[in-house]
Amino acid sequence: MKNILVVDDEMVLRMLIGYSLEDLNYTIDEAESGLEALEKINEKKYDVIILDYMMPELTGIELLEIIDKEKIKEAVIIMLTAKTQEKDQQQAKAVGVDIFMKKPFSPMELYHLVEELMND
């Protein structure tokens, strides 16, 4: 059983992501803030972390910066963001983001992406 963590401050988006991935029969945990995600990552090992960039208190990048890298070294980190500028992407890649998805994203694309990742 693979573990997926969805981190987004917008409930409706967490819902959307949850629904889009529900057919894969993975465990999907949700965190509505960076701090909550931090806690969850510390407790559990995730294979995929879907991370929103813009969140109150702690942004996705900030979260990755302070997180214990050991905990996420095997996780694929997908970042959902409206920021598409090259420098933002570079900054994100530097802290460990693997894949970018631009908002608004396609749930089906996300589904296929995660499915593919899990099969590898």
Added chain:
Amino acid sequence: MIDNKNRPVKIKQKFYKVAALLLSVIVLITSVGIYTLIRAQSSITEDYEESTLKYNAINDLEKNLTGVLFRARGYYAFQDQQELDLLYVNLDKFKDSLDYFQSLTLSDQEEELNQILSNLYVNYSENLLPSAISFVEADDYASLRTLSSGGANDDINRFLEYTQTFNEETQIERESIYNEILSLINQFTVGFIVLGLASFSLFVLVISGLLREIILPLEMLISATQNMKKGKKIKLNSDYQLEELRILAQSFRDMSIEVQDKEDELMAQNEELVSQQDELEFNQNQLQDYITEIEHINKALNESALLCITNDEGIIINVNQMFCKISKYKENELIGNTTRILKSGNQKGVFYEKMWTTITKGKIWTGKMKNEAKDGSYYWVNATIVPFLNDNGKAYRYILIGIDITENKRNEDVLKELLSETQKAKEKTERYSNLNKELTATVNRDEFLNRVFNYFVTAFNFDKGILASPNQKQFAIKGLTENHAELFLSDVYLKEIVARLKTESYYVVKREATETEIGVAEDSVNCYDLYASVNDDLGEVSLVFAITRIGNAFTEEEISEINVLMGQLSIALSRIDIYEDVQRERSLNESIVQNVTEGLQLVSLKGDLLQANDKLLKLVNMESYKKNKIVPKDIWINDFSDNCQEKNEIREFYEKAIDPEFIDLSSIRCQLAEDDPRYIQIYTSPVFISEVKTGTIFMYRDITKEYEVDEMKSELVSTVSHELRTPLSSVLGFTEMLLMRDLKPEKQKKYLETIFKEAKRLTNLINNFLDVQRIESGKQEYEMKEVNLNEIIMEVIDTFKHEKKHPIYLEDSASITSTMADKDRLIQLLTNLISNAMKFSPAGGKIAIKICNENEKIVVNILDIGIGIPETELSDIFTKFKRVDNSASKKIGGTGLGLAISKGIVEAHQGEIWIDSKENIGTTVSFSLPVFNINVDGELFEKDEEFKCKSRGDVLLVEDDISLALMLSETLKLNNFNVIHYLSSQNVLEIANERDLVAIVVDLVLEDGMTGYDLIEELQSDEKTNHLPIIVSSAINKTTIDFKDYKIYEYLVKPYSPNVLSEIMLQLVAEQAE
């Protein structure tokens, strides 16, 4: 000297003696010479003749021999007898020749020849010839030839040879003889020449010796004579060898001595004569000089001086031309007249008396006098009168010598006049310069008037006067009262004067003095009033100068001077005008500079700070800088840049801008290093005066606001994109899933609901953005009408009736609720605020809206008991996109635009909005709007005050019919009841518990959820509220409802008069009071 030698010899004797000696020597020598010559010549001649004879003899011999031989050969050849005869003849001749030759003295060689020839002859004539004849006759030629070749022929040949030689020798000899003769002749010639020369030399010698003896004494005598002639002393030596000379010398010496004596005598006489003559000559020259001098003097006198001679009675007896010329009288008109004719009457009698006494006493008088010429003109004479005295010492003539000094006098007068004019000019100039000093001393108009006027007082000495500026109503006076001066300035007087002065630069009025002006004078006097004006460039009268002199008229000069000075004043006045303009301009500029919102700084070309306005100093925290004090470049740049975070950049910017070469505009942004960061944009611009950079201006603009807005705007872009993307993601995402997946109908519905909700959210967001945009740009139009605020509030509350978690009520304690407003915007405002209240109390909870009057305003408070806002966030809660940044509020979401829009709306209604909040307790957002009251103001507030003191209590009104509720509340409020409106029965119990109510009015039929009946039941069943008097307000008849045992205080059937309810309330209050 030895007597012998000294003995004198007579000249004749000596001459003859010498001549004889000389002649005899010459004759002797000549004779010897001639003799020698003749001897030599004869010897040579002899030799020559001898030689000639021999030569001839030999030649004859040869010729004859040759003839012999020739004839012999002829005979031999032809055997001719004739030839033979001829041969004999020739042979004879030969014999003769030989004989002759033998007779001659012969030399040895010749003797030998002679021998040979003699032999030959013998041989030939005796031997040879006969044999040869025989041979010829025998024709024996061979023998002949033998004979011929024998010895005879040899002799002949020898002879011929000899002859030949002899001839040659003789020739040589003769030539030598000839040469000898020639040389002899030459020698003699030379000898004679030598002799001649010697004789001549001797002659000359002797003669010169003789002559010397004569000539020397003669020369001495001559020189003595010359000396004598010259008068020198003679030294004569008479010791001569020649007697005659000796005698001559002697006698000459004697004569010379005699002559000497006589001469000395003559000399003495002569000297005397000469000296007498010299003296005479000198005297004559002197006399001549005197005469010339006198002539010159006379001439000069005639040219330059007047000459007049009178007799002792003063009658003119002589005058010169000059005198006539100057006095213009003719000579004959003057002569015979007394000098009185000349008097001009200029000098007094005393003058002439004095003159006469002086000259009659015999003294010389000198003095200047003015005389009258014939034509009546005057002339001045510098005269000297010399009396001529007779032996008694009495004057019998007077001579006047005078020089015409009329021109001098005239020049003197002109000079005097000039001097006085110069003096005047100098005084005038001094006055001008004094005035100028006064003029330049001040730029204050009032002071200017006083100074100038004081100057006029001293310069023109008038009795009273005024210098007034009609426009400014300022003046300076002398001898006038202030009142009079003000009267003068009033239109009555001044208008006419000004009108006249516009056309005339001045005028003078002569009038009789008034009584007060006459003063102590007995007679009436005249007064002179002078009016002059200073006109400005436009010709308008800017100053009026009016002065009065009593009994003392103004001279032309004074008037013209005053006129000139008025011109001066005009210039000075325009200077003051300019100064005032400049001052005005300057103070205007300064106030502009000081009051602009930007900081301004003026820096010199060198970079020193010349000026900085207060704004700037405040902006850069340099208020310690003194105003208008120059601050050196390095200091201010240091101070200023130290305040900034970008120290080096700022410093560079300053340096670059100050550089005299830099003439561009430039700007830089800097952040002031303060706790509260401020951003300043510095602009620089060079200052040019006639295209030359003279300094630099820096302008500082506090762009903190703009900067922050900028920052916020860029944040906005990301926020908006984020905010929009979230609902967009949901809409798109769920739609995609709906399309792509086969879903159960329930799920489909759920998805669609979400999509709908998110799409609505999106719409709201967009609307809010647009609203903000409209409000901020001022493009929002407001349709202002009179509205009742409580009515609007109720309507808005009504729209929220589905929000069960958040019961909303209105507590209305405002006596006046009408205001001027755009109803739609107010609804938006209230909706915003109520939604916020709901959003920020996610757990639910009542929302109270309280409305009351405060100082001509209606104050609305919206209270919630939600999560509250941290204190730190409160300050800029109304800023756009400001969202309370904590997790609790984040959950709620939103655009961050609600409050910004609300603020915009309130402010557009001249209201205020503010917020109070405590975290986890709740938030109160309040706004105030001005009341709109057609009634007289003031009444309201008295009522308000009254109300506050005398509130009779709260009445809870549960009524969903808004208009009825309002109508009821209106009357209740008039009766000083506070009304709490509930549009539904939701949560009524809670408030009924909390508040001490007078009563509760319940509508039985409520549209939504709980009915009034249920509420009554609840209220009655609760201990806390069961005592509350309940008044039922219903359209339903009482009988149709079973109230069980509920206590209903009053049952009112709609419609009923609002007053009925109020009366019940009053009654209740009265009961409760008991």
